[in-house]
Amino acid sequence: NAQLxxxxxxxxxxxxRSWMSDPDGPIFYKGWYHFFYQYNPDNPVxxxxxxxxxxxxxxxxxxxxxxxxxxxxxxxxxxxxxxxATCLPDGRIMMLYTGVTKEMVEMLSLAYPxxxxxPLLVEWVKYPGNPILSAPPGxxxxxxxxxxxxxxxxxxxxxxxxxxxxxxxxxxxxYETKDFKxxxxxxxxxxxxxxxxxxxxxxxYPVSTTGEKGLETSVNGPxxxxxxxxxxxxxxxxxxxxxxxxxxxxxxxxxxxxxxVGIGLRYDWGKYYASKTFYxxxxxxxxxxxxxxxLDSEVADREKGWxxxxxxxxxxLLDQKTGTNVLLWPVEEVESLRLSSKEFSKVKAGAxxxxxxxxxxxxxxxxxxxxxxxxxALEGTIEADMGYNCTTSGGAAERGVLGPFGLLVxxxxxxxxxxxxxxYIAKGTDGNFKTFFxxxxxxxxKASDVSKQVKGFTVPVLDGEKFTMRLLVDHSIVESFAxxxxxxxxSRVYPTEAIYGAAKLFLFNNATGASITASxxxxxxxxxxxxxxxx
Ligand code: DQQ
Numbered sequence: 076n077a078q079l080x081x082x083x084x085x086x087x088x089x090x091x092r093s094w095m096s097d098p099d100g101p102i103f104y105k106g107w108y109h110f111f112y113q114y115n116p117d118n119p120v121x122x123x124x125x126x127x128x129x130x131x132x133x134x135x136x137x138x139x140x141x142x143x144x145x146x147x148x149x150x151x152x153x154x155x156x157x158x159x160a161t162c163l164p165d166g167r168i169m170m171l172y173t174g175v176t177k178e179m180v181e182m183l184s185l186a187y188p189x190x191x192x193x194p195l196l197v198e199w200v201k202y203p204g205n206p207i208l209s210a211p212p213g214x215x216x217x218x219x220x221x222x223x224x225x226x227x228x229x230x231x232x233x234x235x236x237x238x239x240x241x242x243x244x245x246x247x248x249x250y251e252t253k254d255f256k257x258x259x260x261x262x263x264x265x266x267x268x269x270x271x272x273x274x275x276x277x278x279x280y281p282v283s284t285t286g287e288k289g290l291e292t293s294v295n296g297p298x299x300x301x302x303x304x305x306x307x308x309x310x311x312x313x314x315x316x317x318x319x320x321x322x323x324x325x326x327x328x329x330x331x332x333x334x335x336v337g338i339g340l341r342y343d344w345g346k347y348y349a350s351k352t353f354y355x356x357x358x359x360x361x362x363x364x365x366x367x368x369x370l371d372s373e374v375a376d377r378e379k380g381w382x383x384x385x386x387x388x389x390x391x392l393l394d395q396k397t398g399t400n401v402l403l404w405p406v407e408e409v410e411s412l413r414l415s416s417k418e419f420s421k422v423k424a425g426a427x428x429x430x431x432x433x434x435x436x437x438x439x440x441x442x443x444x445x446x447x448x449x450x451x452a453l454e455g456t457i458e459a460d461m462g463y464n465c466t467t468s469g470g471a472a473e474r475g476v477l478g479p480f481g482l483l484v485x486x487x488x489x490x491x492x493x494x495x496x497x498x499y500i501a502k503g504t505d506g507n508f509k510t511f512f513x514x515x516x517x518x519x520x521k522a523s524d525v526s527k528q529v530k531g532f533t534v535p536v537l538d539g540e541k542f543t544m545r546l547l548v549d550h551s552i553v554e555s556f557a558x559x560x561x562x563x564x565x566s567r568v569y570p571t572e573a574i575y576g577a578a579k580l581f582l583f584n585n586a587t588g589a590s591i592t593a594s595x596x597x598x599x600x601x602x603x604x605x606x607x608x609x610x
Contacts, residue, residue, distance in 0.1 A: 079379045081574040082551040085439050085602035086412055088137055088385040090127055094119050094376075095383050097276065097349035098364035099126055100160035100170050103357055105194035108134050110364070111143055112385070113157060119382040120373060124154030126172070130195055130608070133408040134362070134388050138608035143186075143199045150174040150182055150206040157276055158183075159351060161225035161233065161255070161292075166191060169255040170199070171222035171235065174206055180216045182206035183237075185255055195608075208250065208258050214239045221276045224353070225255070227293035228322060236265055238274030238305055245271035245305060245337055247279070249325050263325045266303060271314075271337030274305035276349045279320065279327065280361060282393040282401065289361030289390065291354045295322055300393060302401060303327050305336050306349045313342045313350045313365065317399065331399070340400060343386075344465075344532045345514060345555075345565035346370065352391060361391045362406060367552060370516070370567045372524035384552050386565055394561060397535050402560035405547060413441055413598035422593045424480065424584035429490070432595065437484065437580040439600040440548040444593055445541045446480060446498065452589030453477065453500070453508070459588075460501040463511055465531030470515035471495035476588035477502065478511075483581040484548050485519065485573045492573040494519040494566065495583065496555045498534075498542045510536045512544070512557035512564065520569040534562035549600065 089095065094115035102109050107130045114127035128143035144155045151174030158172030170186040184205040189198035210219035218239055225233040228251065235258075236247045247265040250258040265279065281290040281299045290299065301320035306313050316336045318329040329335045342350055342363065350365035369375075369382050376382040389403040417434050424430050434440065459476040471479050471493075481497025483490065495515045502508040513531030520527070534557045536542060547554040555564045573579065584591045 084549045097157045098351045101353040102160045119376045135408045136604040157221045159224040173220035181220045183208040236277045238277035240273045244269045245274040247277045266327045268337045273308040276306040278304040288359045343563040347565045362388045370526045404560040412601040416598040419595045425590045430582040432580045437578045441598040442546040444595040445543045447592045449589045463501045465513035470529040480584040480591045487573045492570045512562045514564040521571045
C-alpha cells in the first residue's frame with residue numbers, strides 16, 4: 076500500500092517495526108549518544124513493554140542494538156516501564172526503571188551496564204537486590220512509576236523525583252539515596268497541583284538565566300532557575316513551569332502560580348508526550364526527547380506494522396528575552412541533512428491569497444520563514460478577535476482581519492488536502508496585540524480514520540520582532556516552532572493524495588484586512604541512516 080508506506084519517516088528515529096513510545100534513560104557515554112525507548116517487540120500496539128536501545132554519534136543517524144531490558148524477573152514480568160539514567164562522577168551509570176509485576180504492582184528497580192569499557196553498553200544487568208522501592212502509604216501501587224534522573228545534594232547523597240497522585244492532586248515526591256539501592260522518602264513534597272491527576276515521567280532540571288549553555292542536572296545557585304515538567308496522564312500532554320528549587324527545603328516554587336505545572340505552559344501544543352531531558356557534556360546543552368503518537372487507527376498501524384515516532388531531539392534553554400518560557404529548538408546536527416535549498420525573498424501575499432512555493436517534492440523539508448504584516452493594517456485595526464483560541468476556532472478557514480497567515484504543507488496542487496501552520500493576530504483597543512501560533516489538521520487527510528483537530532496556543536512576539544517559524548516536514552510528521560522555539564506544535568499527517576511527488580508547499584494569507592510579506596529558505600532534507608548494528 077503506497078499510501079501507508081509513504082508514512083514511514085526518513086530522518087526521525089523509529090525502530091524497524093512494531094510499537095515504540097516513551098524515551099527512556101538518554102545519556103552520552105564515551106562518544107556515543109544512547110537512547111532507550113518503550114518498545115513492544117511483537118506488535119504495533121502498546122504492551123509487552125521492554126527497553127529498545129540504539130546509539131548515535133550525532134543524535135540523527137542511529138544504530139539499533141539488542142534490547143537493553145526485557146521482562147524476565149518476577150518484579151517486571153508484566154513489563155519494563157519507563158525510567159531515567161544518572162551518570163555518577165566515578166563513571167558508573169545508575170539506570171532506575173519501573174518494573175510491573177503480574178499483579179500490576181509497580182516498583183522501581185535498578186539496572187547498570189555489564190561492562191563499562193564497552194562504549195556501546197550493549198549488555199545490562201539487573202541488580203540482584205531488586206526491586207528497590209515500592210509505593211509509600213497514600214500512593215496507589217499501580218501508580219508509582221518513572222523515576223527521574225538524580226541530582227546531587229552533598230555528602231554522597233543524591234535525590235530523585237517520582238510523580239504520583241493523592242486523590243486527584245498531581246504530586247512529585249522526592250527520595251534520597253547514597254547508592255541507588257536504598258532510598259528514603261523526604262517528608263516535603265517537591266510540588267503538588269490540585270486536580271491535575273497522575274503525574275508521569277516527572278523531570279526537574281536547572282536552566283541558566285544568563286547563558287546560552289545548558290546546565291548539568293545537579294547545578295543550582297544564583298542565576299539558575301528550575302524547570303519542573305510533568306506528563307499529565309489524563310490528558311496525555313506534557314506541561315512545564317519555570318520556578319526555583321530550594322535544596323534546603325526540597326521545595327520547588329513556580330515563578331507564576333497561574334502558570335503552574337499542568338495548568339500553564341506546554342512544551343508542545345501538538346502530540347508530544349512523556350518527554351525526558353538529559354545533559355549532553357559533549358556540547359554542553361540540555362536536550363529533550365519525546366515521542367509523538369499516531370493519529371490514525373490501530374487497524375492502519377497493524378497494516379503498516381509500526382506505530383509512533385520520536386521527535387528530533389531539541390535543545391532546551393530559558394528564553395532570555397521573555398524569562399517566562401523555555402525555547403525548544405531542533406539540535407543543530409539535523410542541519411547536516413540539509414541538501415539543496417531554495418530561497419524566496421519578500422514574497423507578497425495579499426489578503427485572501429495562496430502562493431505556490433515551488434520546492435520540488437515537498438515530503439522531507441526544513442523550512443525557515445519570516446513574515447511581516449502590513450504595518451498600516453496592523454496599526455489601523457482598532458480591535459480584532461480578542462477571544463480567539465486556536466483549538467476552538469474554525470482553523471485556517473476562519474478569516475479575521477489580521478490572520479491567519481502562514482504555510483500550507485503536505486498539500487495537493489488543488490489544496491484538497493493541506494496542513495496549514497499559521498499565525499493569527501488578535502488586537503485589543505489598548506493597542507496591544509496577541510499572537511497565536513496554530514496548526515490545522517482538519518483537511519490534512521481524506522482518510523476517515525484519522526483524528527483531526529486545530530492545535531496551538533499564544534506565542535510571545537516582542538516589539539520589533541518579525542513573525543518567524545521553522546518547520547521540519549518528514550512524511551507523516553510535521554514539527555513546527557514559532558519565534559525561535561517559544562511555542563511548538565508537532566503533528567502527524569496522513570495525506571492520501573499529497574504524497575510522493577504530489578506533495579506541495581504553499582504560502583497563504585487568509586486575513587481579510589492585511590497583506591503580508593514572507594521571506595523563506597527551504598531545504599530538501601536527506602534521509603538519515605537508521606539501521607541495525609553489525610559488529
Ligand atoms: N508509559 C510507560 C510508563 C509511563 C507511561 C509505560 C507514559 O512508565 O508512565 O509504557 O507514557
